[in-house]
Amino acid sequence: RLSWPAPSNPADAIDDAEFDLAVLDKLVDADPQTTIGAANYLLGANVHLGRALRARARRWLRRWTSADGLVDPDAAALAALGKHQLSKRSYSPTALQNFAACPYRFFLQAVHRLEPREEPEAIETLDPLTRGGLFAEVQYEILSALRELDVLPVTPEDLEDASGLLDERLDEVAAKWHEDLAPAIERVWLDGIEGIRADLREWLRRAADDPEHWRPEWFELGFGLSDRAQADPHSSADPVAIDGGLSLRGSIDLLERDPAGRIRVTDHKTGKVRAEKNFVVGGGKTLQPVLYALAAESVLKEKIYAGRLYYCTAAGGYEERIVEINDEARKASRDFVAIVKESLEAGFLPAAPDDRECDWCDYKRVCGPYEERRSKIKPPKPRLDALKRLRAMP
Numbered sequence: 001r002l003s004w005p006a007p008s009n010p011a012d013a014i015d016d017a018e019f020d021l022a023v024l025d026k027l028v029d030a031d032p033q034t035t036i037g038a039a040n041y042l043l044g045a046n047v048h049l050g051r052a053l054r055a056r057a058r059r060w061l062r063r064w065t066s067a068d069g070l071v072d073p074d075a076a077a078l079a080a081l082g083k084h085q086l087s088k089r090s091y092s093p094t095a096l097q098n099f100a101a102c103p104y105r106f107f108l109q110a111v112h113r114l115e116p117r118e119e120p121e122a123i124e125t126l127d128p129l130t131r132g133g134l135f136a137e138v139q140y141e142i143l144s145a146l147r148e149l150d151v152l153p154v155t156p157e158d159l160e161d162a163s164g165l166l167d168e169r170l171d172e173v174a175a176k177w178h179e180d181l182a183p184a185i186e187r188v189w190l191d192g193i194e195g196i197r198a199d200l201r202e203w204l205r206r207a208a209d210d211p212e213h214w215r216p217e218w219f220e221l222g223f224g225l226s227d228r229a230q231a232d233p234h235s236s237a238d239p240v241a242i243d244g245g246l247s248l249r250g251s252i253d254l255l256e257r258d259p260a261g262r263i264r265v266t267d268h269k270t271g272k273v274r275a276e277k278n279f280v281v282g283g284g285k286t287l288q289p290v291l292y293a294l295a296a297e298s299v300l301k302e303k304i305y306a307g308r309l310y311y312c313t314a315a316g317g318y319e320e321r322i323v324e325i326n327d328e329a330r331k332a333s334r335d336f337v338a339i340v341k342e343s344l345e346a347g348f349l350p351a352a353p354d355d356r357e358c359d360w361c362d363y364k365r366v367c368g369p370y371e372e373r374r375s376k377i378k379p380p381k382p383r384l385d386a387l388k389r390l391r392a393m394p
């Protein structure tokens with residue numbers, strides 16, 4: 001039959017698959033009380049299927065089991081986790097942010113290194129990753145060029161020339177990306193580039209009008225990354241050690257100094273504003289301002305005044321979020337590191353998504369449906385206490 005390729009009577013099945021489908025068809029909408037055991041034969045039909053069905057069933061138990069993500073691993077699994085402890089390898093802030101959203105997502109992404117398969121598809125709009133990457137590359141190019149000309153910070157008098165230079169750099173970078181990506185629809189590509197041009201021009205104009213006169217000094221300051229084509233000469237090949245035993249890698253888009261000598265680090269964002277107005281680590285989900293600032297202190301051996309997210313496009317309304325690097329921020333970083341460290345050492349990285357985190361999660365295919373409902377019936381205390389504390393951090 002269309003959409004259910006099996007006869008209605010299991011006795012008419014011509015192979016095992018048809019038989020299973022014919023049996024299951026009758027059970028899907030049946031009253032479970034009247035059909036107990038009707039599909040029990042599946043548990044013995046195939047060893048992998050039996051294991052999968054048992055795991056599925058265990059996930060609905062009101063206690064934590066090994067089917068709930070990484071929970072109570074055996075000695076061999078714990079030993080394998082040894083090389084992923086915070087002190088043994090480096091992590092990026094983006095990977096660490098997954099922990100607060102869902103520890104199992106962090107585990108799948110940062111430890112198992114699972115990623116969604118890339119599907120080739122015709123470009124209908126510039127996807128956010130491509131747009132963000134191209135945007136950042138042009139920012140690096142234009143800032144480097146302006147530094148060479150010794151016209152940083154840009155002033156209103158220099159703006160016209162700087163904008164002309166910006167156009168040139170954008171055209172060069174866009175031509176290179178065009179060559180690599182071979183976009184299917186030329187019009188879409190051109191519209192995307194013009195959108196980027198408008199955003200970058202406005203970003204530059206706002207920089208020229210900055211009443212506080214922040215002067216860009218370092219761009220793409222990396223640490224622990226060896227494969228970057230664009231990197232500030234002050235970058236460190238090694239990851240940096242963050243208080244509490246975290247080894248951090250990453251690259252900071254921009255560091256600026258104001259006339260009073262204060263330094264701030266900036267992470268540019270090209271999407272919509274996601275961060276709250278006032279936060280420090282945003283419940284463990286917005287780590288860049290604090291962690292990048294601490295990393296910059298370690299690389300540059302200078303005190304950092306603030307970490308900043310700058311939503312530097314029309315989509316983000318050119319809004320900024322600033323986190324002052326004070327005692328509270330330093331303590332938040334230490335607390336965050338301690339919580340992740342304890343979880344990794346115990347090998348407890350369960351599927352415990354925060355509200356709505358499953359909706360757009362890349363790993364939904366791994367976890368299956370209903371994870372938010374299912375994880376809510378697991379005992380929260382005491383094993384999720386630290387995660388709850390982390391999510392409540394400002």
Ligand code: SF4
Nearest residue numbers: 102353358361367371
């Ligand atoms: S689908 Fe949900 S439970 Fe699974 S990893 Fe993603 S957020 Fe966690």
